Amino acid sequence: MNNQKFTGSSGRYERQISLIGSEGQKKLNDATILIAGAGGLGSPAATYLALAGIGELVIVDDDVIQESNLNRQFLHATQSIGLQKVYSAQATLEKMQPDVSVVAYPKRIDAQSANRLIKDADLVIDALDNYESRFILHEAAWKAGIPFIHGAIEGFSGQLTSIIPKSSPCLSCLIPSAPPVGKVSVMGATAGVIGSMQAMEAIKYLTNTGSMISGRLLIWDGLSGRIEFMKTEKRKNCQVCSE
Amino acid sequence: MKVTIRCYARFRDAFGEEQEREIPEGSSIRDAVLALAGSGPDAELLIDAEKNIRSYVMVMYRDSRIAPADADTISLSDNDLIILFPPVSGG
Numbered sequence: 286m287n288n289q290k291f292t293g294s295s296g297r298y299e300r301q302i303s304l305i306g307s308e309g310q311k312k313l314n315d316a317t318i319l320i321a322g323a324g325g326l327g328s329p330a331a332t333y334l335a336l337a338g339i340g341e342l343v344i345v346d347d348d349v350i351q352e353s354n355l356n357r358q359f360l361h362a363t364q365s366i367g368l369q370k371v372y373s374a375q376a377t378l379e380k381m382q383p384d385v386s387v388v389a390y391p392k393r394i395d396a397q398s399a400n401r402l403i404k405d406a407d408l409v410i411d412a413l414d415n416y417e418s419r420f421i422l423h424e425a426a427w428k429a430g431i432p433f434i435h436g437a438i439e440g441f442s443g444q445l446t447s448i449i450p451k452s453s454p455c456l457s458c459l460i461p462s463a464p465p466v467g468k469v470s471v472m473g474a475t476a477g478v479i480g481s482m483q484a485m486e487a488i489k490y491l492t493n494t495g496s497m498i499s500g501r502l503l504i505w506d507g508l509s510g511r512i513e514f515m516k517t518e519k520r521k522n523c524q525v526c527s528e
Numbered sequence: 529m530k531v532t533i534r535c536y537a538r539f540r541d542a543f544g545e546e547q548e549r550e551i552p553e554g555s556s557i558r559d560a561v562l563a564l565a566g567s568g569p570d571a572e573l574l575i576d577a578e579k580n581i582r583s584y585v586m587v588m589y590r591d592s593r594i595a596p597a598d599a600d601t602i603s604l605s606d607n608d609l610i611i612l613f614p615p616v617s618g619g
Contacts, residue, residue, distance in 0.1 A: 325618065413619050414618050415619075436619070438618045439538070442536055442613075442616055461583065466617065469618035506537075513536075513613075515591065515611075516591055516593065518592075518593070
Protein backbone atom coordinates (compact mmCIF):
# COMPACT_ATOMS: atom_id res chain seq x y z
CA MET A 286 0.00 0.00 0.00
CA ASN A 287 1.04 3.50 -0.74
CA ASN A 288 0.41 6.52 1.37
CA GLN A 289 0.39 9.79 -0.37
CA LYS A 290 -1.20 12.86 -1.54
CA PHE A 291 -4.97 12.62 -1.24
CA THR A 292 -6.39 15.01 1.28
CA GLY A 293 -10.02 14.86 0.25
CA SER A 294 -10.06 18.47 -0.87
CA SER A 295 -8.92 18.14 -4.47
CA GLY A 296 -11.44 19.30 -7.06
CA ARG A 297 -9.99 16.72 -9.46
CA TYR A 298 -12.03 13.97 -7.81
CA GLU A 299 -15.15 15.97 -6.98
CA ARG A 300 -17.41 14.19 -9.53
CA GLN A 301 -16.50 10.74 -8.24
CA ILE A 302 -16.29 11.41 -4.52
CA SER A 303 -20.03 11.98 -4.73
CA LEU A 304 -20.21 8.31 -5.85
CA ILE A 305 -17.64 6.58 -3.66
CA GLY A 306 -17.18 9.01 -0.77
CA SER A 307 -13.95 10.41 0.64
CA GLU A 308 -13.21 7.03 2.20
CA GLY A 309 -13.49 5.38 -1.20
CA GLN A 310 -11.25 7.98 -2.75
CA LYS A 311 -8.66 7.41 -0.04
CA LYS A 312 -8.76 3.67 -0.75
CA LEU A 313 -7.95 4.38 -4.39
CA ASN A 314 -5.13 6.70 -3.42
CA ASP A 315 -3.68 4.12 -1.04
CA ALA A 316 -3.72 1.35 -3.66
CA THR A 317 -0.93 -0.10 -5.76
CA ILE A 318 -2.07 -1.76 -9.00
CA LEU A 319 0.10 -3.91 -11.22
CA ILE A 320 -0.77 -3.41 -14.87
CA ALA A 321 0.64 -6.25 -16.95
CA GLY A 322 0.83 -4.98 -20.50
CA ALA A 323 1.13 -1.41 -21.77
CA GLY A 324 -0.70 -2.04 -25.03
CA GLY A 325 -4.31 -1.97 -26.20
CA LEU A 326 -5.92 -2.96 -22.89
CA GLY A 327 -3.23 -1.36 -20.76
CA SER A 328 -3.78 2.05 -22.36
CA PRO A 329 -7.41 2.56 -21.28
CA ALA A 330 -7.04 0.62 -18.02
CA ALA A 331 -3.99 2.58 -16.87
CA THR A 332 -5.44 5.89 -18.01
CA TYR A 333 -8.74 5.52 -16.15
CA LEU A 334 -7.03 4.16 -13.04
CA ALA A 335 -4.55 7.03 -13.02
CA LEU A 336 -7.31 9.57 -13.52
CA ALA A 337 -9.36 7.95 -10.74
CA GLY A 338 -6.51 8.67 -8.35
CA ILE A 339 -4.84 5.30 -7.83
CA GLY A 340 -1.73 6.04 -5.77
CA GLU A 341 0.74 3.81 -7.57
CA LEU A 342 0.66 2.03 -10.92
CA VAL A 343 3.34 -0.53 -11.63
CA ILE A 344 3.47 -1.18 -15.39
CA VAL A 345 5.30 -4.16 -16.84
CA ASP A 346 5.91 -4.85 -20.54
CA ASP A 347 9.05 -5.85 -22.42
CA ASP A 348 7.86 -4.65 -25.81
CA VAL A 349 8.82 -1.62 -27.87
CA ILE A 350 6.34 0.58 -29.71
CA GLN A 351 5.64 -0.28 -33.34
CA GLU A 352 3.60 1.68 -35.84
CA SER A 353 0.99 -1.10 -35.97
CA ASN A 354 0.27 -0.52 -32.25
CA LEU A 355 -0.98 3.00 -32.79
CA ASN A 356 -4.60 2.24 -33.81
CA ARG A 357 -5.34 1.41 -30.17
CA GLN A 358 -2.40 2.00 -27.83
CA PHE A 359 -3.07 5.64 -27.10
CA LEU A 360 -0.52 5.94 -24.30
CA HIS A 361 2.06 6.05 -27.10
CA ALA A 362 2.56 8.75 -29.74
CA THR A 363 3.95 8.51 -33.27
CA GLN A 364 7.28 10.02 -32.21
CA SER A 365 7.66 7.25 -29.58
CA ILE A 366 7.96 4.43 -32.13
CA GLY A 367 10.96 2.31 -31.16
CA LEU A 368 10.87 3.25 -27.45
CA GLN A 369 10.06 0.83 -24.65
CA LYS A 370 6.30 0.93 -24.04
CA VAL A 371 6.61 1.17 -20.27
CA TYR A 372 8.63 4.39 -20.40
CA SER A 373 6.30 5.98 -22.91
CA ALA A 374 3.32 4.96 -20.75
CA GLN A 375 4.99 6.33 -17.64
CA ALA A 376 5.68 9.70 -19.26
CA THR A 377 2.15 10.01 -20.67
CA LEU A 378 0.43 9.07 -17.41
CA GLU A 379 2.58 11.28 -15.19
CA LYS A 380 1.96 14.24 -17.47
CA MET A 381 -1.78 13.57 -17.49
CA GLN A 382 -2.11 12.95 -13.76
CA PRO A 383 0.59 14.34 -11.46
CA ASP A 384 -0.92 12.66 -8.38
CA VAL A 385 -0.05 9.16 -9.58
CA SER A 386 3.27 7.44 -9.08
CA VAL A 387 4.14 5.23 -12.07
CA VAL A 388 6.80 2.54 -11.81
CA ALA A 389 8.02 1.09 -15.13
CA TYR A 390 9.43 -2.44 -15.56
CA PRO A 391 10.65 -3.20 -19.10
CA LYS A 392 10.75 -6.96 -18.43
CA ARG A 393 9.03 -10.10 -19.65
CA ILE A 394 6.93 -11.92 -17.09
CA ASP A 395 8.37 -15.22 -15.94
CA ALA A 396 7.89 -17.19 -12.72
CA GLN A 397 10.54 -15.21 -10.82
CA SER A 398 9.55 -11.74 -11.98
CA ALA A 399 5.84 -12.55 -11.46
CA ASN A 400 6.33 -13.25 -7.75
CA ARG A 401 8.42 -10.14 -7.34
CA LEU A 402 5.93 -7.93 -9.15
CA ILE A 403 2.94 -9.31 -7.29
CA LYS A 404 4.49 -8.79 -3.86
CA ASP A 405 3.44 -5.18 -3.30
CA ALA A 406 0.33 -5.10 -5.47
CA ASP A 407 -3.22 -4.84 -4.15
CA LEU A 408 -4.67 -5.94 -7.50
CA VAL A 409 -3.50 -7.05 -10.95
CA ILE A 410 -4.85 -5.92 -14.33
CA ASP A 411 -4.24 -8.63 -16.94
CA ALA A 412 -3.66 -6.58 -20.10
CA LEU A 413 -1.33 -9.19 -21.59
CA ASP A 414 -1.44 -10.49 -25.14
CA ASN A 415 -0.56 -14.16 -24.59
CA TYR A 416 -1.69 -17.01 -22.36
CA GLU A 417 1.79 -18.20 -21.42
CA SER A 418 2.46 -15.00 -19.45
CA ARG A 419 -1.16 -14.82 -18.26
CA PHE A 420 -1.02 -18.28 -16.70
CA ILE A 421 2.28 -17.51 -14.92
CA LEU A 422 1.10 -14.17 -13.53
CA HIS A 423 -2.34 -15.49 -12.64
CA GLU A 424 -0.92 -18.40 -10.65
CA ALA A 425 1.37 -16.04 -8.73
CA ALA A 426 -1.57 -13.72 -7.99
CA TRP A 427 -3.83 -16.61 -6.95
CA LYS A 428 -1.24 -17.99 -4.55
CA ALA A 429 -0.65 -14.54 -3.07
CA GLY A 430 -4.42 -13.98 -2.67
CA ILE A 431 -4.46 -10.96 -4.99
CA PRO A 432 -7.41 -10.21 -7.32
CA PHE A 433 -6.66 -10.63 -11.02
CA ILE A 434 -8.82 -8.74 -13.50
CA HIS A 435 -8.60 -10.73 -16.74
CA GLY A 436 -9.33 -9.17 -20.10
CA ALA A 437 -8.61 -10.22 -23.68
CA ILE A 438 -9.64 -9.01 -27.11
CA GLU A 439 -9.71 -9.95 -30.77
CA GLY A 440 -11.34 -8.20 -33.70
CA PHE A 441 -14.62 -6.74 -32.52
CA SER A 442 -14.91 -9.08 -29.48
CA GLY A 443 -13.63 -9.19 -25.96
CA GLN A 444 -13.89 -11.13 -22.71
CA LEU A 445 -13.50 -10.18 -19.08
CA THR A 446 -13.74 -11.76 -15.66
CA SER A 447 -12.55 -10.81 -12.20
CA ILE A 448 -10.77 -13.62 -10.44
CA ILE A 449 -10.98 -13.24 -6.68
CA PRO A 450 -8.90 -15.84 -4.83
CA LYS A 451 -10.90 -18.12 -2.53
CA SER A 452 -14.22 -16.90 -3.87
CA SER A 453 -14.25 -17.43 -7.65
CA PRO A 454 -13.02 -20.08 -10.07
CA CYS A 455 -9.50 -19.38 -11.26
CA LEU A 456 -8.33 -18.58 -14.81
CA SER A 457 -7.17 -22.16 -15.33
CA CYS A 458 -10.67 -23.42 -14.44
CA LEU A 459 -12.06 -21.13 -17.10
CA ILE A 460 -9.39 -21.68 -19.75
CA PRO A 461 -7.60 -24.99 -19.11
CA SER A 462 -5.55 -24.78 -22.27
CA ALA A 463 -4.47 -21.84 -24.38
CA PRO A 464 -6.37 -21.34 -27.63
CA PRO A 465 -4.45 -21.54 -30.92
CA VAL A 466 -2.22 -18.55 -31.54
CA GLY A 467 -2.44 -16.53 -34.74
CA LYS A 468 -2.00 -12.97 -35.87
CA VAL A 469 -4.62 -11.01 -33.92
CA SER A 470 -6.55 -8.30 -35.71
CA VAL A 471 -8.21 -5.76 -33.45
CA MET A 472 -10.30 -2.64 -33.72
CA GLY A 473 -8.97 -0.01 -31.34
CA ALA A 474 -12.36 0.65 -29.75
CA THR A 475 -12.58 -3.03 -28.73
CA ALA A 476 -9.54 -2.51 -26.53
CA GLY A 477 -11.14 0.68 -25.23
CA VAL A 478 -14.30 -1.12 -24.12
CA ILE A 479 -12.65 -4.05 -22.36
CA GLY A 480 -9.74 -2.05 -20.88
CA SER A 481 -12.19 0.50 -19.46
CA MET A 482 -14.26 -2.31 -17.94
CA GLN A 483 -11.11 -3.68 -16.32
CA ALA A 484 -10.48 -0.27 -14.73
CA MET A 485 -14.09 -0.24 -13.52
CA GLU A 486 -13.72 -3.69 -11.95
CA ALA A 487 -10.57 -2.54 -10.12
CA ILE A 488 -12.30 0.59 -8.81
CA LYS A 489 -15.33 -1.43 -7.66
CA TYR A 490 -13.14 -3.94 -5.86
CA LEU A 491 -10.99 -1.35 -4.10
CA THR A 492 -13.95 0.77 -2.99
CA ASN A 493 -16.28 -2.17 -2.29
CA THR A 494 -18.85 -0.71 -4.68
CA GLY A 495 -21.38 -2.68 -6.75
CA SER A 496 -20.87 -6.35 -7.60
CA MET A 497 -17.93 -7.86 -9.40
CA ILE A 498 -18.04 -9.73 -12.71
CA SER A 499 -16.76 -12.79 -10.92
CA GLY A 500 -17.71 -16.44 -11.28
CA ARG A 501 -18.91 -15.52 -14.76
CA LEU A 502 -17.23 -14.56 -17.99
CA LEU A 503 -18.43 -11.44 -19.77
CA ILE A 504 -18.38 -11.91 -23.53
CA TRP A 505 -18.74 -8.65 -25.45
CA ASP A 506 -19.49 -8.62 -29.15
CA GLY A 507 -19.07 -5.24 -30.75
CA LEU A 508 -20.54 -6.25 -34.11
CA SER A 509 -23.96 -7.12 -32.71
CA GLY A 510 -23.78 -5.04 -29.52
CA ARG A 511 -24.54 -8.18 -27.51
CA ILE A 512 -23.17 -8.98 -24.09
CA GLU A 513 -23.35 -12.53 -22.77
CA PHE A 514 -22.54 -13.70 -19.27
CA MET A 515 -21.36 -17.28 -18.94
CA LYS A 516 -21.40 -18.82 -15.48
CA THR A 517 -18.12 -20.50 -14.64
CA GLU A 518 -17.38 -23.18 -12.08
CA LYS A 519 -14.34 -24.59 -10.38
CA ARG A 520 -12.83 -27.41 -12.41
CA LYS A 521 -12.15 -30.70 -10.69
CA ASN A 522 -8.44 -31.32 -10.23
CA CYS A 523 -7.51 -27.83 -11.37
CA GLN A 524 -3.75 -27.60 -10.96
CA VAL A 525 -3.91 -24.03 -9.68
CA CYS A 526 -6.88 -23.81 -7.33
CA SER A 527 -7.81 -27.34 -6.24
CA GLU A 528 -7.15 -27.77 -2.52
CA MET B 529 -36.35 -30.39 -33.66
CA LYS B 530 -34.81 -27.00 -34.26
CA VAL B 531 -31.85 -25.53 -32.36
CA THR B 532 -30.06 -22.23 -32.80
CA ILE B 533 -26.29 -21.87 -32.59
CA ARG B 534 -24.85 -18.42 -32.07
CA CYS B 535 -21.16 -17.85 -32.80
CA TYR B 536 -18.78 -15.11 -31.77
CA ALA B 537 -15.34 -13.89 -32.87
CA ARG B 538 -13.57 -16.16 -35.34
CA PHE B 539 -16.32 -18.78 -35.08
CA ARG B 540 -18.70 -16.18 -36.48
CA ASP B 541 -16.30 -15.50 -39.35
CA ALA B 542 -16.38 -19.21 -40.23
CA PHE B 543 -19.99 -20.21 -39.52
CA GLY B 544 -22.03 -17.02 -39.45
CA GLU B 545 -23.53 -15.16 -36.52
CA GLU B 546 -26.56 -17.33 -35.90
CA GLN B 547 -27.56 -20.57 -37.56
CA GLU B 548 -30.56 -22.82 -37.15
CA ARG B 549 -30.17 -26.56 -37.51
CA GLU B 550 -32.79 -29.31 -37.69
CA ILE B 551 -31.51 -32.25 -35.64
CA PRO B 552 -33.21 -35.47 -34.45
CA GLU B 553 -35.09 -35.54 -31.13
CA GLY B 554 -32.78 -36.49 -28.27
CA SER B 555 -29.70 -35.02 -29.94
CA SER B 556 -26.90 -33.78 -27.70
CA ILE B 557 -24.95 -30.54 -27.67
CA ARG B 558 -22.14 -32.39 -29.41
CA ASP B 559 -24.53 -33.48 -32.17
CA ALA B 560 -25.63 -29.89 -32.72
CA VAL B 561 -22.02 -28.64 -32.90
CA LEU B 562 -21.18 -31.41 -35.36
CA ALA B 563 -24.16 -30.39 -37.47
CA LEU B 564 -22.91 -26.82 -37.52
CA ALA B 565 -19.29 -27.72 -38.19
CA GLY B 566 -20.18 -29.85 -41.23
CA SER B 567 -17.33 -31.26 -43.22
CA GLY B 568 -15.83 -28.12 -44.73
CA PRO B 569 -12.33 -26.79 -44.07
CA ASP B 570 -13.48 -24.71 -41.09
CA ALA B 571 -14.84 -27.76 -39.24
CA GLU B 572 -11.48 -28.28 -37.58
CA LEU B 573 -11.89 -24.99 -35.74
CA LEU B 574 -14.56 -26.72 -33.65
CA ILE B 575 -13.92 -30.45 -33.78
CA ASP B 576 -10.92 -32.76 -33.79
CA ALA B 577 -10.22 -35.86 -35.88
CA GLU B 578 -12.30 -38.01 -33.48
CA LYS B 579 -15.29 -35.69 -33.96
CA ASN B 580 -15.03 -34.32 -30.42
CA ILE B 581 -15.40 -30.64 -29.63
CA ARG B 582 -11.95 -29.12 -29.21
CA SER B 583 -10.98 -28.48 -25.60
CA TYR B 584 -10.49 -24.73 -26.01
CA VAL B 585 -14.01 -24.12 -27.39
CA MET B 586 -16.29 -22.33 -24.94
CA VAL B 587 -19.74 -23.86 -25.18
CA MET B 588 -22.49 -21.96 -23.38
CA TYR B 589 -25.90 -23.53 -22.77
CA ARG B 590 -28.57 -22.03 -20.53
CA ASP B 591 -26.09 -19.41 -19.24
CA SER B 592 -23.54 -22.00 -18.11
CA ARG B 593 -20.29 -23.25 -19.51
CA ILE B 594 -20.42 -26.85 -20.73
CA ALA B 595 -17.09 -28.66 -20.80
CA PRO B 596 -16.53 -30.01 -24.33
CA ALA B 597 -16.04 -33.48 -22.82
CA ASP B 598 -19.57 -33.30 -21.34
CA ALA B 599 -21.25 -32.08 -24.53
CA ASP B 600 -22.31 -35.61 -25.43
CA THR B 601 -24.18 -36.08 -22.14
CA ILE B 602 -26.62 -33.18 -22.41
CA SER B 603 -29.75 -33.67 -24.52
CA LEU B 604 -31.24 -30.64 -26.21
CA SER B 605 -34.87 -29.54 -26.44
CA ASP B 606 -36.71 -27.89 -29.32
CA ASN B 607 -35.76 -24.20 -29.73
CA ASP B 608 -32.68 -24.44 -27.51
CA LEU B 609 -29.85 -21.96 -27.99
CA ILE B 610 -26.15 -22.86 -27.89
CA ILE B 611 -23.44 -20.21 -27.90
CA LEU B 612 -19.91 -20.91 -29.12
CA PHE B 613 -17.02 -18.60 -28.29
CA PRO B 614 -13.30 -19.04 -28.79
CA PRO B 615 -11.32 -17.59 -25.89
CA VAL B 616 -9.55 -14.55 -27.32
CA SER B 617 -5.98 -13.73 -26.42
CA GLY B 618 -5.05 -10.26 -27.60
CA GLY B 619 -4.28 -7.35 -25.34
